[in-house]
Amino acid sequence: MRRENARERLTDLALWVVLAGCVLLRSDPNDGGSWWWVGTGVPLLGLAVLLCRSWPLLSLVVAVSLSAWQTPELFTASYAPAMAAFGYLSGRRTATARPALLTFAGIASAGLALGLALEDLWTWFALLITLLFTIVVPWLVGRYVRQYAQLVSAGWQLADRMEREQQAVADRERLRERSRIAGDMHDSLGHDLSLIGVRAAALEVDAGLGPRQQQAARELREAAAEATARLRDIVGVLRADGEPAPTAPSGETVGALVERARDSGLDVHLHEDGPRAGLPPMTARAVHRVVQESLTNAAKHAPGAAVRVGLSCGDADVTVRVTNPLPPSAASPSAGGTGLVGLDERVRLAGGTLTHGPSADGFTVTARLPLSSGAAPTPPTAPTAARELDDARRRVRRGLLQALTVPVAVGAVLALLILGFRFWSDSRTVMERAQYDRIRVGDTRADVLTRLPRLSLDGPPSGVQREPADAGRCEYYRAKKYETTPAYRLCFKDDRLTSKTIVTDVDNEEDRPR
Template sequence: MRERAREHLCDLGLWLLLCVPVLLKSDPNDGGSWPEVVVGVVLLGGCAAVARRWPPVPVAVVAAVSLSSTLELFTASYSPALLAFGYLAGRRQERTRAALWLFGAVAAAGLLLTTVTGTSLGQWFTLLLTLALAVVAPWLIGRYVRQYDRLVRSGWELADRMEREQAAVADRERLRERSRIAGDMHDSLGHDLALIAVRAGVLEVDPELGPAQQHAAGELRRAAADATARLRDIIGVLREDGAGAPTAPPGETVEELTARARASGLDVTLTPAPVPTLPGMSGLALHRVVQEGLTNAAKHAPGAAVSVEVAEDAADVRVRLVSGPGTAGAAGPSGGTGLVGLDERVRLAGGALAHGVTGDGGFLLEAVLPRNPPAPLPLAPTSARELDRARREVRRGLARAIWIPLALLGGLGLLMAGVALWTQHQSYLEPEDYARTRIGQSLAELSDDLPDRPLDGPPAHAPAEPPGVDECRYYRSTMLAAIPVYRLCFAGGHLADRAEVP
C-alpha cells in the first residue's frame, strides 16, 4: 500500500512539472489561449496516469499534440514531455517492438503531413532529428537503466540465494558424509565378514576337529553370512543415490589385500607382483576393483580359485579377475550395489568396467584404468551463470544505447544528402538548354527545356531583379555548386530577361 502511494505521488509530481512549460508557453499573453492550456494540462494528466500501465501511449499522445502545432515536432510546451515519457517508456516497457512501431508511425505521419500541406522536406528532416534526439535517445537511455537495475537486483537475489544454499550445502555434506561412512561399512566390513565366513567354512570341514567344533564353525559361517546380508540391507537404505565408491584403507596395497584374502583361505593368484602403482583416482579405483572381485568371490563362490592379472602399457593399466564356480554353496543373493558403485568409481577415474559370467560358470571382472586420470572439470554455479548473463544483457543494452542513435543520425544524414542531391538535380538547367533560350519566348515554349523545380529563391547577395518583370526563376548552372545560377525573368508570360548570376 505504501509503495502504491509513493507511485501516485511520483506521477502527480511528474504531471505538475510537465505542466509548467504548457502554462508558460500557451498563456494568452504569450500568443496562446486558455483552451490550449486546459487541453494541454488535461492531456498531460491522462498521460501521467497511464504511463505505468501503457508506456508507449503517452509518447504517442504528446507526439500527436506536437505535430498539430508544428510539423517539426519540436515545441517549447511539449518537448520536455517527449523527453520524459520517452525515457519512461524505455524504463518501464519490457518489449521493444511496440516502441519501434511507434517511432516509425510518427516519422510516417510527419512525411504524410508534409506531403499533404506541400511544405518543404526540410521540416520533415527536422522532425526526424527531433524524434531521434527527444524521443529515441531518452528511450534508449531508459532501456539501459532498466537493464542495469535488473543486473543489480539479480546480484542481490543471487546473494540471498547463496546464503540459503550455503546452509543447505552444509546439511547435504553431512548427509553425504554419513553415506560415505555407510559405504565404507558395506565394503570394508562386508569384505571382512566374507573372509570370516571363508575361514569358518574351512574349519567346518577340517577333519582334525571334533563334531562339536565343526558344528560351532558351521554356525559361525552361517552367522557371518547372515550378518553380511543384514549389513547389505541396512547400508542399502543409508547409501545415497549415485554416491561414489569409498576409498581404500590407508596404506594398503593390492599385494597386501590379496595376501590377506589368501590368509583367510581364498585360493588367490596375483600376477605380476608387485602391481604397478597408479596415482590419484586410478590407484584407488584399482584397489577397489580387486577388493570387490575378491569379496564377490568369497561370498558367491567360496572355495573357487581366483586369478588376478594386471597388465600395463604406456597409457593404461588393465586388471582382470576371474573366479571359478563355487564348491561350498553361495552365501546369499547379491544386492548389486557393489558393482554399481565400482562402475561409478572407475568412470570417475576415466576408465571403463566390464563384468559377466564365464563359460564354465565362473565370474569375470575387468577394468581399464588410465595412468593419468583426467582432472574433474569444475562446473560454474548456476548463480554465476545467471549473473554473467545479466552482465552481458547490460553490455548489449549499453551498446544499443550508443550505436542506435549514431546509426539513426548517420541514416538521417545520408537521407538528407540524398534528398539535397535530388532537389539539386530537379532544379539543374543544362547549359545547352540555357543557351537556346531567347527573349520573348513564352513560358509554354520553354517548359520542355526548363527543370521541374526552380530554386526556392535567389542566392545570397544576388543583384537586384530588373524592373517591370512579374517573376524571376533561378536554376542551378552546376550540380554541386550553389553559384553561379541562371536567372530567367518573365513579364506577361514571356521571357523578358536572362542572365547568369555570379
C-alpha cells in the same frame, strides 16, 4: 491509471511538473496566442502522464501530436523533452517491440504524406531526424534498461536455484559419507564387541569363578551381543537403499588396497615416505578413503593410465597424494561426479584439508590430515553465482552499446541520403541563361512552367532582398550549380508572369522588372 503507492504518484507528479515547465519557459508573455498553446498543451501533458504507466505509447502519441501541431518538422523546444521522456518510458514499460515499431512507422508515414502534400521533402527529413534522436534513441535505452533488469532478476533466481540444488547435492553426499563413517564404526566396534563377548563367554564357563562372577560374565556377554545387534540395526538404517555392505576388509592398509587394485589390472605404484607410526582411526580411514576414491576415479576417467600414490608421514600430519595422467580428451574426475564432495566431507571431519584439480602431471588429489585428533574445520561457504552474474551484466552492457550504435549508424545513413538528395535537388534547380532570356513578362504560368527546371529553391537565397508585397508569388532558380547567387527570380500574379529579375545580394539587382 491507478498508482500502487505514494512513490509512483510523486514520481508522475514530478514528471508532469518538469514537462509543463518546459512548455511554460518557451511561452512568450507578449504573444496572446502563446497562452492558448500553454492552456492546451499543459493539460494534455498531464493526461499523457496519467496514461504513461498503462498505455505509454498513447502518451508518446499525445506528445508527438502537440509538437507536430506547432511545426511539421516535429522538433520543438517545448515538447522535445516530453517526446524523449515518453519514448524512454515506452521502451521501459512495453514488453514487446512490435507496437512501438508500428507507432514509429506511422509517425514517419504521416510525415511523408505531409511532406508530399506541402511539396517539401526537407520537412520530412527533419521529421525523421527528430524521430530518430528524440524518440527512437530514448526508446532503445528504455528497452535495454528493461531487458537488463529482467536479465539480472532472472540471473539471481537461476543462481539461487542452482545454489540450492548444489547445496542439496552436497548435503546428500555428506550424509552418505557420514553413513559410511557409521559403517566403519560398526566394522571396528562390532569386532571389539565380539571380542568382549568371547572373553565374557570364557569367563562364564571358568570353574575358578563363583556363581556371582559367572552370572556377571553371562550378563556382560548378553549385553555385548545386544549392543552388536543394535549397532547393526542402526547402521543398516543409515545405509542408502540398495547399498551393499562394504567389501573391503576392516582395517585394510593403504598398501593392501593398492595391492588389491593392482591385482584387478590397474597400473598403480605406491611410494611411502617417513615413519609409519600408528594413525588415529579417523585419519586412517580417511587416508584409506582418499586412496580408494582416487583409484576408482582414475580407473573410470583415465583407464590404462599409470597411477602414482604417495604417502608421506611427518611429525604432525600425514599427506596422501594420488596422481594420474589425464588425456586431453578425458573429462576431469570431478566433472559431473559427487564422490569428491563426500571425500571432502570425510577429510574435513577428520580435521584435514582436501584439494583436487589438474596439475602439471595430470589430475591430482591431495589430502593433508593431522596425526592427532582435533576439531573439524568450519565447513566451506556455499558457492555463489557472482561470476556468472557479472558475465550476464557484461553481455547486457554490450547489447546496450550495440543498441546505441544502431541509431548512430541509421543517422549516418540518413545524413548520406539527405546529402545525396541535396545534391540531386540542387542539380534540378539550375536554369540556363538561354531559358531565362526566352521567358517574357506576361506569359501564362502554364506556358512558363514548360520551360523551367523541375525544381525551384525553397525560398530567396541568403542575403537576397525579399520581393515586394504586391509582387505575387515568386520562385527562385540557380544560375550556377551549387551556388545560391546569382539567382533568377520569377514572380507570378493571376497566373501570369509579372516580373523576372537576376538577383545577387541585398540592394544589388540586374534586369529590372519587365
